Amino acid sequence: MEGRKPSDPQPPPDTLPDPSSPPRAGGLPDRETLRRFVTEATGRVGKREIARAFGLGPEHKAALRDMLRELALDGALVPAGARRFRASTAMPEATVVQVTGTDPDGDPIARPVMWEGDGPAPVIFMHPEQKGRPALAPGERVVARLKRVGPGRYEGRTLRRLTDAPGRVVGLFRATPADPAAPPRRVQEAGRIVPADRRSKAEWIVPAGETMGAETDEIVVAEPLPMAGHGLKPVRIVERLGPMGDARSVSLLAIHTHAIPHQFSADALAEAERARGVSAEGREDLREVPLITIDGADARDFDDAVYAEPWSGPEGPGFRLIVAIADVAHYVRPGSALDSEARRRGNSVYFPDRVVPMLPEALSNGWCSLRPGEDRGCLFVEIHIDAEGRKLRHRFGRGLMRSAARLTYDEVQAMAEGRQDSALPEGMLATLFAAWRALSTARAQRGTLELDVPERVVRLDEAGRITAIEPRIRHDSHRLIEDFMVLANVAAAEELERRRRPCLYRIHAPPSPERAESMRDNLSAMGFTVPPVGTLHARDLAGVLARAAEGDAPTLVSETILRAQSQAEYSPDNIGHFGLALSSYAHFTSPIRRYADLMVHRALIGMGTHPPDAMPAADAAKLEEIGTQVSTAERRAIQAERETTERYVAAWLADRVGSEFSGHVSGVTRFGVFVTLTQTGASGLVPVSTLPDDVWTHDDKTHTLRGRDSGLVLRLGQPVTVRLAEATPVTGGLLFTLTDPPPAPARRTRGQRPR
Structure with missing residues (x-):
């Protein structure tokens, strides 16, 4: 299983850049700032008014025209006379939408694919498809004609389907018992599918003869069948994934729900099997440098290695560091079948029982894995830092290395604490930690954002049964590797900027x-x-x-x-990384599992030359498109991994319905409060309907739910004790009830002064 090393925060979904910030010096404002300016202006606005407000010159004329045209095409602005614009107060008449679920009646619900407005995206209630056409299923994209029916609510009618294949329904099959006394139905029903996606509120009917032999409580994949009108829609089962009781079926559920590519093409597999070791020609020989890999205990591939030694130069004492990364670009050439598969996947996806890798095993666990004692091609960066952790200089090269040792985080931590004899040359481990402490000093001085949000680990036995769900322990050895990787990533971004080469930056906008x-x-x-x-x-x-x-x-x-926080993403337009407090940052250290890193490698390889494994000009011209593609794939992976953990937790707790747990309020909505349990980190809903009989008012600004008559208040962070009322493994949903509602605040009598 691949070892993952997070090198930047993973905050929640995107928000827009800060429109209150001034425009970039000497350039155009960003799209949102421009839209806000037009929105807040009195009357219609033209290019003359915009140029005057932002100090733009003739050199910006074409770019401003293009931006205004894009905003108009997106529906953010509306033409208002000759070369004038006004802000749009509604969605465009027709736009591309994606189906996200179904309402309780079985009709599809969608949201716009592109949404840059304030607040949540509007909800679009799609009309049933015409007679003889399959119903719209989650994941499908269509061009829809929209009609506003209320604030944030639209009706939609399909103008054109954009997805090549029909949408798929993934869920739990339940056979319908035969009932001779039941009235005849329009569709002879053999069973129903309970969708795995919580956004789908309706079940799907499986007609007789369309079950593919599925049994009750089996996870299945189905395709919609033609049907006209309202009501529950019919589907045909096309794949059986296994019984819900089998813990290994849980990750398959996420793979199919999110349409994660998990089978390699024959051409890609053949290319991977033909791979062989690299020669030393044209490479710097690092085989005598005792580079080591440090990964999780269950890692099977090792794509980064580190080394440190004391060093003293004109600037004073410090350290010489080397970070060596597997030379994936040597094997995955632009335009190859391997490249096509890697770009389509975007990244590897991690589940408790398996990994869906970006590259075939022959590479990810073979020639691109820095196994100890074996020669491997690498890209390396040599970095000199001073005693305070400040980077003085760096140098990139292509090398041939031989890992001196494969160590785990636990082993390195035990060696550092004297609980285990060191397996490294004398003084090497101490030097690594001394260099890391210097880097920690520099990180503290610039003030990075280190959020203490526990990560849950699902432990499985060999049979796939859950043995434990517990917080992941973070050692200093984890932080050492992360800080070495961050330093290498900074060097990669700065090197490409210095050489004026195309770069796919890792960016993180400030909060909106x-x-x-x-x-x-x-x-x-x-x-x-x-x-x-x-x-x-x-x-x-x-x-x-x-x-x-x-x-x-x-x-x-x-x-x-x-x-x-906003969501970190990939873009050729550098806005810096807010969370890491860095002005330039690019992912360089994990090309086995992230396509963005492979693009950075190709850009570095191509500096001044045009070898066959460098970034081609066509890809350099499409960096924005590639950045959007891999950012989307990353979010898909994060969501699939999160949902899988939630399903495992629900399965783990299903036998403990009725038990009490301690936790805290982690979310407040008008329909109830979300509670996160202290022991497992699991989250579930306490519906407002289960709270004491009262009129409950939700205050979005203070994140509170207040009872009008009782005076009871539920607020964010409040410690509570809850009883588990329901656990649904297929969706990962948990429902709780409060066991001891918090006491109401004391009421003052008339004339009593507050103390």
């Missing part, structure tokens, strides 16, 4: 104004002060986290800050 203000309000209520939106830096939030660590609710503060 709306989320930042909400975060400020919540942190203020907890006693923490945060600067205004326009002056907010990661070090400000790092200071809040440091102070929170000394208090009673560090996890709540981390969750509050995490909730405000």
Whole structure:
């Protein structure tokens, strides 16, 4: 199984860039800033008014025209007379939408594929398909004609289907018992499918003869069948994934729900099997350098190795570091079948029982894995840092290396603490940790965002049964590798900038104004002060986290800050990385499992030359498209992994319905509160219908749910005790009830003064 090394935060879904920030010096404002300007202007706005407001010159004329045209095509702006525009207050008449689920009646619900407005995307209730056409299923994209029916609500009619194949339904099959007394149905029903996606509120009917022999409580994949009108829609089962009771079926459920590519083409497999070792010609020989790999105990491939030694130069004492990365670009050439498969997948996807790799095993666990004692091609960066961890210089090269040792995080930590004899040359481990402490000093000085949000680990036995669900332990050995990798990634971005080569940056925008203000309000209520939106830096939030660590609710503060963050993504347009407090950052260290890293390798290889494994000009011209593609694949993987963990947790807790658990309120909505359990990190809903009889009011700004008559208040972070009422493994859903509602605040009598 591949070992994953997260080298930047994984915050929640995207928000837009800060529109209150000034435009970039000497350039156009970003799309959202421009849209906001037109929105807030009085009357119609033209290019003259925009140029005057943002100080644009003739050199910006063409780019401004193109941006305005794009905004108009997207429906964000509406033409208003000769070369004038006004803000759009509604969705365009026709747009591309994606089906996300079904309503309780079985009719599809969708959302726009492109949504850049404030707040959540509008909900689109699609009309049933015409007679003789299969119903729309989750995942399908169509061009829809829209009609506004209320705030954030539209009706949609399909104009054209865009997906090549019909959408698929993944869920749990349940056979329908025969009932001779039942009235005849329009469709003779053999069973129903309970969708695995929580957004699908309706079941699907499986007609007689379309079950493929599936049995009750079996996970299946089905395709919609033609049917006209409203009501539950029929499907045909096309694949059986296994019984729900089999823990190994859970990851298959996620793979099919999210349409994750998991089978390689014959051509890609053949290319991987033809791979052989690299020669030393044209490479720097690093085989005498004792580079080592440090990974998880269950890792089967090792794509990064590290080395450190003391060093002293004109700037004073410091360290010489080497980070060597598997030379994946040597094997995965542009335009090859392997390249096509890797780009389609975007990244590897990790589940408790399996990995869906980006590359075939012959490469990912073979020639691209830095196995100890075996010669391997690599790309390396040699970096000199001073005693304070500041990077002084770096040098990239293509090398031939031989790993001196394969170590695990636990082993390295035990060696560092003296609990285990070191397997490394004398002094090497101490030097690695000394260099890391220097890097830690530099990281603390720039103020990176280190959120304390526990990650859950699902432990399985050889039969696939769950043995434990527990928090993942993070050692200093983890942090050592992460900081070495971050330093190498910074060097890669800076090198490509210096050489004026195309670069697919890893970017992370600051919180949007709306989320930042909400975060400020919540942190203020907890006693923490945060600067205004326009002056907010990661070090400000790092200071809040440091102070929170000394208090009673560090996890709540981390969750509050995490909730405000935008999603890191890949782009050729560098806006920096807010969370890491870095101006330039590119992923370079994991080309086995991330296509973005492979693109960075190709750009580095191609500096000044045009070898066959460098980035071709066609790809350089499509970096924005590739960045969007791999960012989307990454989000798909994160969602699939999260849902899989939730399903495992629900299966783990299914036998404990009725048990009580301690936890805290982690989300507040108008329909109830979400509670996260202390022991497992599992989250579930306490529906408002199960709360004490009262009129409950939701306050979005204070994240509270308040009972009008009782005065009871449920607020974010509040410790609670809950009873498990329901666990549904197929969706991963948990339902709780409060065992002891919090006491109502004391009421003052007339004339009583507050103390």
